[in-house]
Amino acid sequence: MGASQKDFENAMNQVKLLKEDPGNEVKLKLYALYKQATEGPCNTPKPGVFDLINKAKWEAWNALGSLPKETARQNYVDLVSGLSSSSDSSSQAKPEADRKQAEYETVVMTSEDGITKIMLNRPAKKNALTEQMYQEIMLALEAASKDDSTITVLTGNGDYYSSGNDLTNFTNIPPEGVEAKAKNSAILLRNFVGSFIDFPKPLVAVVNGPAVGISVTVLGLFDLVYATDRATFHTPFSHLGQTPEGCSSYTFPKIMGPAKAAEMLIFGKKLTAGEAYAQGLVTEVFPDSTFQKEVWTRLKAYSKLPQNALRISKQIIRSQEKEKLHAVNAKESSILQERWLSSECMNAIMNFFSQKAKL
Numbered sequence: 579m580g581a582s583q584k585d586f587e588n589a590m591n592q593v594k595l596l597k598e599d600p601g602n603e604v605k606l607k608l609y610a611l612y613k614q615a616t617e618g619p620c621n622t623p624k625p626g627v628f629d630l631i632n633k634a635k636w637e638a639w640n641a642l643g644s645l646p647k648e649t650a651r652q653n654y655v656d657l658v659s660g661l662s663s664s665s666d667s668s669s670q671a672k673p674e675a676d677r678k679q680a681e682y683e684t685v686v687m688t689s690e691d692g693i694t695k696i697m698l699n700r701p702a703k704k705n706a707l708t709e710q711m712y713q714e715i716m717l718a719l720e721a722a723s724k725d726d727s728t729i730t731v732l733t734g735n736g737d738y739y740s741s742g743n744d745l746t747n748f749t750n751i752p753p754e755g756v757e758a759k760a761k762n763s764a765i766l767l768r769n770f771v772g773s774f775i776d777f778p779k780p781l782v783a784v785v786n787g788p789a790v791g792i793s794v795t796v797l798g799l800f801d802l803v804y805a806t807d808r809a810t811f812h813t814p815f816s817h818l819g820q821t822p823e824g825c826s827s828y829t830f831p832k833i834m835g836p837a838k839a840a841e842m843l844i845f846g847k848k849l850t851a852g853e854a855y856a857q858g859l860v861t862e863v864f865p866d867s868t869f870q871k872e873v874w875t876r877l878k879a880y881s882k883l884p885q886n887a888l889r890i891s892k893q894i895i896r897s898q899e900k901e902k903l904h905a906v907n908a909k910e911s912s913i914l915q916e917r918w919l920s921s922e923c924m925n926a927i928m929n930f931f932s933q934k935a936k937l
């Protein structure tokens with residue numbers, strides 16, 4: 579079987595994380611395979627003789643002739659996989675746990691007792707999600723989906739679960755301009771949420787403290803949500819000139835009913851852990867003093883259940899919704915792409931940085 583669209587998207591993400599520049603020749607190959615895989619045979623006029631860079635790109639693409647899209651996709655995935663493993667070759671002699679961790683800077687990934695734990699690890703910034711962190715979470719989920727663990731857990735290090743999107747993501751504008759930034763952010767968002775929609779094993783959120791923004795909205799895609807009684811759940815999208823993501827425009831009304839969902843998603847009402855439990859977003863709330871002990875004891879017991887039965891049961895429940903969720907994710911991401919360019923959103927972000935205004 580050839581590479582899937584998901585494998586292709588993961589390979590595209592991996593390219594951005596390569597530690598060493600692969601050089602122009604390889605970059606041209608990647609470009610050509612990408613164009614062939616997404617658009618088919620070269621279909622644009624040859625750039626002029628002085629347009630050296632675009633001419634080289636065109637020639638690389640054109641050289642692939644009528645190579646089928648599927649083959650180009652597979653070749654792209656294989657090429658990236660070769661690049662990733664050669665840039666990691668120095669760590670290949672290390673034990674598996676070390677090797678895995680070496681790939682991440684913003685999350686800590688560990689596996690024990692049939693449970694893979696992905697811990698957000700920017701406690702000084704309340705685990706705000708940088709672009710690198712989105713990419714690393716996606717890679718960690720991909721690795722967890724293929725490892726031999728039964729259950730995967732997402733949690734935070736420090737006093738917060740996560741304060742949501744790192745607002746500095748919006749201040750780092752590339753030379754191509756704000757429109758390109760918004761477009762790339764929408765692609766990142768869509769891929770990020772897509773990895774939760776498609777995650778094949780039981781996925782558990784261990785909400786160790788307050789949760790904000792996207793760290794709350796994706797909870798509708800988890801199978802269990804355990805929260806400390808110190809946790810709060812806040813989606814201040816309107817305050818930020820933004821709109822819901824993480825499929826929450828669909829999952830929240832289903833989970834808690836349209837009236838309560840509107841209070842959270844439109845008006846930004848912050849819920850306590852008890853309220854989130856009463857509204858069905860949280861599976862169970864534990865006292866903060868015994869939270870970690872109780873939750874991990876529970877999860878260790880669950881991880882001993884037959885692995886395939888758990889996975890297949892999850893898939894039966896979730897598969898009925900998958901197509902709908904992907905469509906919702908695409909729509910939410912494209913609406914946000916426009917919102918991020920609005921003066922309402924830009925002012926809210928400037929306000930955060932100029933006054934360090936708190937939610």
Ligand SMILES: CCCC/C=C/CC(=O)SCCNC(=O)CCNC(=O)[C@H](O)C(C)(C)COP(=O)(O)OP(=O)(O)OC[C@H]1O[C@@H](n2cnc3c(N)ncnc32)[C@H](O)[C@@H]1OP(=O)(O)O
Nearest residue numbers: 702703704706741742743744745746763767791792936937
């Ligand atoms: C590309 C995909 C995009 C997906 C879009 C998703 C939408 C969202 O997620 S919307 C939610 C965005 N999050 C926020 O608006 C939260 C902003 N932060 C705050 O309001 C407060 O920091 C807090 C209420 C979370 C915590 O307040 P507290 O007084 O306890 O701590 P601080 O001193 O403010 O925080 C410590 C440190 O961390 C920085 N920080 C915290 N959260 C963020 C963040 N989301 N983005 C950037 N920076 C953040 C904060 O500025 C402090 O930094 P300094 O120590 O350098 O001052």
